[in-house]
Amino acid sequence: MGKIIFYEDRNFQGRSYECSSECSDLTSFFHRCNSIRVESGNWILYENPNYRGHQYYLSKGEYPDFQQWMGFNDSIRSCRISPQHQGSFRIKVYEREDFRGQMMEFTEDCPNVYERFRYHDIHSCHVLDGYWMFYEEPNYRGHQYYLRPEEYKRYTDWGAMNPKIGSFRRLHYFQ
Structure with a gap:
């Protein structure tokens, strides 16, 4: 399983939400996303609910502002963890x-x-x-x-x- 923490403000400040599974609609948990801490797993983040809009792939690490994950804005509205794959491609x-x-x-x-x-x-x-x-x-x-x-x-x-x-x-x- 994975763990990701979303923060409304830059540098891990403001309201936060911790997530450990996929979520098709994050809008009720925070209004904007300006920093993220990925504690485990690899995550796909989406600009809009229901896994739509711009997508961002984040691996373990700290992202103090949305430019660090090549974000176009501070909107993250859904997420899913990337499944494990160690086989062929x-x-x-x-x-x-x-x-x-x-x-x-x-x-x-x-x-x-x-x-x-x-x-x-x-x-x-x-x-x-x-x-x-x-x-x-x-x-x-x-x-x-x-x-x-x-x-x-x-x-x-x-x-x-x-x-x-x-x-x-x-x-x-x-x-």
Whole structure:
């Protein structure tokens, strides 16, 4: 199990809420989130309730303000713990939606999609093994999208507003 503490103010000040399981709606526990302490586990945080909006992946550590987790604002409204995964990783990415067009299969991190795939866009993907994080920009920057094992027929299925993916990486479990 994991443990995360949300604070309304920067530097771990103000009203706080401790969480040890996924929560689809945090709005009744705090109004804004300006700092976070992850005591155990890896967490996926979402800007909106029901696991929607901008996503952030946080591992054990202290985040004294929302810029430390690459937050766009002080809104965290839902969270889930990333499941443990220490096995193999495998993902297929496609140039077009519904698994059409050019396909490439990956088992390792990809810091620059364009260099490997020759496209800036990924319209669909199939996560066969493991948990992955897509990033809108190369070198694991920009908007983040958490993917678990399933089929994603179009980019909106993983929560993106557009198909631009610059990099992606495997999510290992760290204590």
